[in-house]
Amino acid sequence: xxxxxxxxxxxxxxxxxxxxxxxxxxxxxxxxxxxxxxxxxxxxxxxxxxxxxxxxxxxxxxxxxxxxxxxxxxxxxxxxxxxxxxxxxxxxxxxxxxxxxxxxxxxxxxxx
Amino acid sequence: xxxxxxxxxxxxxxxxxxxxxxxxxxxxxxxxxxxxxxxxxxxxxxxxxxxxxxxxxxxxxxxxxxxxxxxxxxxxxxxxxxxxxxxxxxxxxxxxxxxxxxxxxxxxx
Numbered sequence: 001x002x003x004x005x006x007x008x009x010x011x012x013x014x015x016x017x018x019x020x021x022x023x024x025x026x027x028x029x030x031x032x033x034x035x036x037x038x039x040x041x042x043x044x045x046x047x048x049x050x051x052x053x054x055x056x057x058x059x060x061x062x063x064x065x066x067x068x069x070x071x072x073x074x075x076x077x078x079x080x081x082x083x084x085x086x087x088x089x090x091x092x093x094x095x096x097x098x099x100x101x102x103x104x105x106x107x108x109x110x111x112x
Numbered sequence: 113x114x115x116x117x118x119x120x121x122x123x124x125x126x127x128x129x130x131x132x133x134x135x136x137x138x139x140x141x142x143x144x145x146x147x148x149x150x151x152x153x154x155x156x157x158x159x160x161x162x163x164x165x166x167x168x169x170x171x172x173x174x175x176x177x178x179x180x181x182x183x184x185x186x187x188x189x190x191x192x193x194x195x196x197x198x199x200x201x202x203x204x205x206x207x208x209x210x211x212x213x214x215x216x217x218x219x220x221x
Contacts, residue, residue: 004155033209041196043156043211055206090156099146099202099209103156 003027006091006104013081014112020077021107023091031055031096032074034066037088037106049074050096078109086111114139116201118212125189126220133184133215135173135199144202145175145182148211151195159184159197169193189219 004025013019025032033056034046048056049068063079078085088108092101115138125131137143147159160168162175162182173184182199199212 035211040213041216042213043198045208045210048206048208056208092156097207099144099161099200099207100158101148101156101209105155 004091004093004102004104006089006107008107009105010108010110012110012112015081015083017081018077018079019081019109020075021089021091021109022073022075023104024073025091025093025102026072027093027102029093029095029102030071031094032068032071033092033094033101034074034076035090035092035103037090039087043090047074047076081109081111083111085109114143114201114203114208114210116199116210116212118197118199118215120215121213122216122218124218124220127191128188131186131189131193131217131219133197133199133217135182135184135212137180137182137199137201139180139201139203141203145173146200146202146209147171147173147182147184148198148200149195150198156198189217191219191221193217194219 006023031050033048046060047066052068065077068074088106090106091104094101117136145162149159150156171186198214202209
């Protein structure tokens with residue numbers, strides 16, 4: 001059983017398009033995250049939700065909009081994709097107040 | 113603000129040699145420090161955390177508050193240790209986990 005799963009794993013699209021990445025966790029955690037890993041492998045937090053409530057929102061362009069329909073799901077929608085959005089996006093979950101994150105396999109987004 | 117610095121982007125050692133991956137942090141409060149590892153084609157996973165003070169896969173890390181460091185050490189590196197290692201710090205009211213830029217460790221035969 002996959003603990004944190006993301007779909008799709010690979011996404012290739014044109015500049016200007018809108019795309020979504022979905023994430024689901026079956027660990028019963030109450031906190032979920034989106035991290036971006038750039039071409040230099042630098043991991044940077046984008047968003048964090050706790051029980052469907054946004055608790056961390058880093059300086060991310062407002063073209064990025066997270067949505068948490070319930071505490072087991074955290075989706076990421078990106079509008080008007082730009083070349084610089086090309087990266088691997090990781091979803092993760094944890095129990096709040098711990099730093100032990102469980103990561104998904106990542107979704108590699110390529111914007112042409 | 114919380115910051116994690118891993119000064120070495122790449123580290124290459126031979127099998128059986130000791131290895132130390134450096135991590136320094138900046139945080140005004142009392143931090144929690146972690147090491148995460150990403151093996152090739154695998155997901156990022158927790159390796160160890162400072163509060164558990166345990167050895168995982170032969171790796172240890174000691175939190176040195178005076179030097180604000182949390183270096184990862186292993187006395188005898190193995191080829192299967194080759195991976196990307198991230199030091200991370202959790203702090204603040206929202207327990208945000210901030211990662212360093214990572215060190216790619218290569219253990220040569």
